[in-house]
Amino acid sequence: MNNPDTFFDSAVLSALISSCCFVYISVDKTGFPKLQVIDGANATGIIDDSTGLLVEGYAVLERDKNKNPKTEAYFTKGDTWIYRKGDETPERIKNNVPHPLLVPIVFRPDAVRPFGHSRISRACMDIVNSAMRTVKRSEIAAEFYSFPQKYVVGTDPDLEPINKWKATMSSLLEFTKDEGGDKPQLGQFAQQSMSPHNDQLKMFAGLFAGETGLTLDDLGFVTDNPSSAEAIKASHENLRLIARKAQRTFGTGFLNAGYIAACLRDNYPYERRQFYLTKPKWEPVFEPDAAALSSYGDGAIKINQAIPGYITQDKM
Known part of the structure; x- marks a missing residue:
């Protein structure tokens, strides 16, 4: 009922960018919970490290055309306070939920940073800035x-100076001999090579790929020989591990959001331990190809040959 096609994608993308996003839970006109994703720049709070829920929270729900807060909200256990610009007293909305109606979705939390780490790290920003400088130098x-420098030696200093722009763009120039029969000598400096800039840009791309778990193919530097499906999966092993870890933390956040929404919907303070066995189901990080499906089938047949009836239709 909350448009899952965009809700989950926007929450995940916002959490990857700002390390943490928040799900604001309210009630629509029909009394059904309404979920809204708020990015990390517009919300904050005090988090409970053991549950991943907030003790209290604050969020900017609406801004004016000058990006100044227009509608703000303060969340506590059992209460939501709405502050509107111009109103002297805030609006109090009571609920029967044992936690604030603002749930964090965190990417890579740890003991030092409970609100997680951004996918865009300081190292990524430094590498991108260095790559931009390389691109500017290459321009x-x-x-x-395109226009290598040329030179002329042996001209008469008493003659009129050569028009540099005409000399550069003209397809035919004439130089006459002087009274002594001498003539000027023309030359051209060696052209600058673009290879050092390309090599340096590829070096920064390699550093960026190592920092983010990507490959050079993902960054537009195509290798000579196309890789097989197994080779592509092996090269993205670090990215797969990052995705697995993100799925665990995101799953906890979405489970918390569903728990709070269920309490608000039923107007009953459920205990969180009633949901601890609930496990989110994610799609595979890499879609299995035909070869992988065939190997899975062979493995299932061999297991059933060793232990008859171990894998059945109910256990698939």
């Missing part, structure tokens, strides 16, 4: 590469 070098 400057490309101008000299």
Whole structure:
């Protein structure tokens, strides 16, 4: 009822960018819980490390055209206070929920940073800034590469200076001999090579790939030989481990949001331990191909041959 096609994707993407996003739970006109994702720049709170829920929270629900807060909310156990710009007294909305109606969705939390770490780390930003400087230097070098510098020696200093722009763009120039029969000598400096800039950009791409768990193919540097499905999976092993860890933490956050929404819907303070056996079901990180499905089938047949009836239709 809360548009899961966009709700989960927006919550995950916001948590990956800002390390943490929040789900604001309210009631619509029909009395059914309504979920709204708020990014980490517009919400905060005091988190309970053991449950992942907030002790109290604050969120900016609406901003004006100048990005100033227009509607704010303060969340506590059993109460939600709505502060609207221009109103002297806040609106109090009572509920029968044992936790605030603001639930954090955290990416990579730890003991030092309970609100997690952003996928965009400091190292990623430094590498991208270095890559941008390399691109700017390559743009400057490309101008000299397209129009290499030329020189003329042996001209008469008493003659009118050469028009540099005309000399650069003209397809035919004429230089006459002087009274002594000498003539100027023309030359051209060696062209600058673009290879050092390309190699440096590829080096930064490799550093960025190592920091994020990606590969050079993901960043646009295509390898000569196309990899097989198994090789692609092996190269993305670090990314798969990051995704698995994110699924565990995101699953806890979404479970907390569902728990709070159920308490609000039924107007009953359920205990959180009633949901501890609930496990979120995620789609595979890598979709299995035909070869993988065939290997899974062979493994299931061999297991059933060793232990008859171990894998049945109910255990698939």
